[in-house]
Amino acid sequence: MATPHSASTGPEALWTAPAAAGPVNATVRLPGSKSVTNRALLLAALADAPSRVRRALRSRDADLMVAALRSLGAEMTPSGESRSSVDWAITPRPVRGGVSIDVGLAGTVMRFVPAVAALADGPVRFDGDPAARKRPMGPILGALRALGASVDADALPFTVRGPISGGEVVLDASTSSQMVSGLLLAGARFEKGVTVRHSGPPVPSMPHIEMTVHMLRQAGVEVDDSGADVWRVEPGPIRAHDVDVEPDLSNAAPFLAGALVAGGTVVVPGWPEETTQGGDRLRPLLERMGATVTRVPDGLQVTGSGRVRGIEADLHDVSELTPTIAALAALADSPSRIGGVAHIRGHETDRIAALATEINRLGGDARETPDGLEIHPRPLSGGVFHSYDDHRMATAGAVIGLAVPGVQVENIATTGKTLPEFPDMWAAMLGGAR
Ligand SMILES: O=C(O)C1=C[C@@H](OP(=O)(O)O)[C@@H](O)[C@H](O)C1
Ligand SMILES: C=C(OP(=O)(O)O)C(=O)O
Numbered sequence: 001m002a003t004p005h006s007a008s009t010g011p012e013a014l015w016t017a018p019a020a021a022g023p024v025n026a027t028v029r030l031p032g033s034k035s036v037t038n039r040a041l042l043l044a045a046l047a048d049a050p051s052r053v054r055r056a057l058r059s060r061d062a063d064l065m066v067a068a069l070r071s072l073g074a075e076m077t078p079s080g081e082s083r084s085s086v087d088w089a090i091t092p093r094p095v096r097g098g099v100s101i102d103v104g105l106a107g108t109v110m111r112f113v114p115a116v117a118a119l120a121d122g123p124v125r126f127d128g129d130p131a132a133r134k135r136p137m138g139p140i141l142g143a144l145r146a147l148g149a150s151v152d153a154d155a156l157p158f159t160v161r162g163p164i165s166g167g168e169v170v171l172d173a174s175t176s177s178q179m180v181s182g183l184l185l186a187g188a189r190f191e192k193g194v195t196v197r198h199s200g201p202p203v204p205s206m207p208h209i210e211m212t213v214h215m216l217r218q219a220g221v222e223v224d225d226s227g228a229d230v231w232r233v234e235p236g237p238i239r240a241h242d243v244d245v246e247p248d249l250s251n252a253a254p255f256l257a258g259a260l261v262a263g264g265t266v267v268v269p270g271w272p273e274e275t276t277q278g279g280d281r282l283r284p285l286l287e288r289m290g291a292t293v294t295r296v297p298d299g300l301q302v303t304g305s306g307r308v309r310g311i312e313a314d315l316h317d318v319s320e321l322t323p324t325i326a327a328l329a330a331l332a333d334s335p336s337r338i339g340g341v342a343h344i345r346g347h348e349t350d351r352i353a354a355l356a357t358e359i360n361r362l363g364g365d366a367r368e369t370p371d372g373l374e375i376h377p378r379p380l381s382g383g384v385f386h387s388y389d390d391h392r393m394a395t396a397g398a399v400i401g402l403a404v405p406g407v408q409v410e411n412i413a414t415t416g417k418t419l420p421e422f423p424d425m426w427a428a429m430l431g432g433a434r
Contacts, residue, residue, distance in 0.1 A: 014384065015412035015423065017401020018430050023264030026429040028255045030268060031084035032057035032245035033277055034418045035208060038065045038108040039185060039215050040243040042116065044090035045074035046189055047219065049240035053088040056245050060417045061106040068113045071099040072120060084421050097122025105129045105348055105389065105417065110156065111140055111178035115186035118149040118164035127157035131389055136175040136346045140182050143169045147190065166190025172200030175343050180231060181212040187233035188221045198229040204316050204343045211276035246272050249279025251419050253324035254395040255429055256282060256302040260291050261331055261402045263306030266429065271300035278318040285313060289328055308332040316340030323396035326355045329375040330364045331403050342371035349388035358385050362404060382406020391417040398426055
């Protein structure tokens with residue numbers, strides 16, 4: 001059983017999830033991908049000349065990345081700002097130390113920035129939210145040590161001191177693909193480049209490593225990913241280049257799920273033809289749960305009937321979709337089994353325990369397995385759905401609330417981690433109903 005750890009559990013922090021009054025018919029424009037934004041910003045800060053990152057996400061995780069890179073010296077000038085989108089002009093500067101970095105609860109900041117800090121001329125201290133101190137960091141910090149840096153702990157808080165020379169390292173990335181991405185992203189700037197070998201149970205969320213490799217190549221970095229579980233980044237410059245950030249397909253999940261639960265149609269404009277975003281796998285997953293998924297000229301269209309089918313799915317590659325798929329499973333008319341996601345016990349919270357606890361709190365039948373969840377159909381009733389400071393738990397509660405009147409999501413503001421406008425966008429999808 002999971003224990004909610006948000007400090008803000010008072011009635012004022014409860015958000016009544018709107019129940020769907022009928023089928024939805026909405027176009028939902030998603031802001032930029034968190035994963036693309038934070039990679040693009042970091043690569044621009046390490047590049048050989050100024051770059052632009054257009055339609056970057058603005059959210060807590062992206063703001064933390066911007067603050068971290070600015071602390072380390074990069075000049076970053078915003079334009080065309082709205083609440084969740086901004087264009088950045090970024091001028092790289094030598095990486096400077098003697099600073100402290102707040103990683104919040106952002107995996108991309110805690111796992112990507114330490115290798116950049118190892119290029120600095122002085123120590124860089126890292127800390128984050130209380131929950132961040134529990135997230136796995138040992139493999140990447142051990143790897144930085146093996147590559148020449150000094151790091152004084154194996155979890156947050158810690159201090160990194162360069163210089164780092166690079167070379168070859170073996171690590172166990174079964175707790176997070178970000179252990180690999182974090183070394184590859186800065187690796188071209190290490191004197192010897194970097195060769196990362198994974199040894200251990202399979203690496204989860206592989207599309208995110210493919211995203212890292214793809215974006216490095218776009219920046220002119222030579223990467224060899226031809227061997228299983230080994231990646232080689234050659235030393236050399238990271239070329240300045242302009243990036244247009246794709247919409248965040250993982251954040252599309254609750255909205256597209258909304259079409260399935262309420263019935264009706266949701267269109268997400270700008271859905272890329274080709275992408276390394278794992279969220280693209282929503283297409284087959286939602287189809288298997290009963291949706292009709294069509295590419296339309298302007299994006300992706302998902303139509304549902306209000307009836308949700310259960311699913312057996314291995315979400316190892318796309319584990320960040322688990323909370324939405326579990327929410328759908330809790331509303332399905334047949335049993336579901338989600339597997340391959342043991343490592344999400346180390347995401348923002350233990351998502352397996354949190355999902356089982358919160359679905360069962362509403363009267364559901366969700367059982368934890370070592371690597372996922374088994375969810376059986378059972379009528380749900382209203383009640384508090386705790387978010388555990390986890391944006392995707394909060395949106396999972398909203399999905400369930402579409403079909404179950406009286407669901408109150410605690411701390412909906414935590415969606416600001418990647419989608420600050422979530423409550424307004426959700427209301428707009430439902431035609432303003434609350
Ligand atoms: O590199 C990234 O941008 C991410 C990698 C994945 O992490 P894990 O490998 O820890 O699942 C994903 O779940 C996370 O939301 C974002
Ligand atoms: C696991 C996630 O985030 P993070 O980047 O903090 O790991 C997520 O967004 O689902």
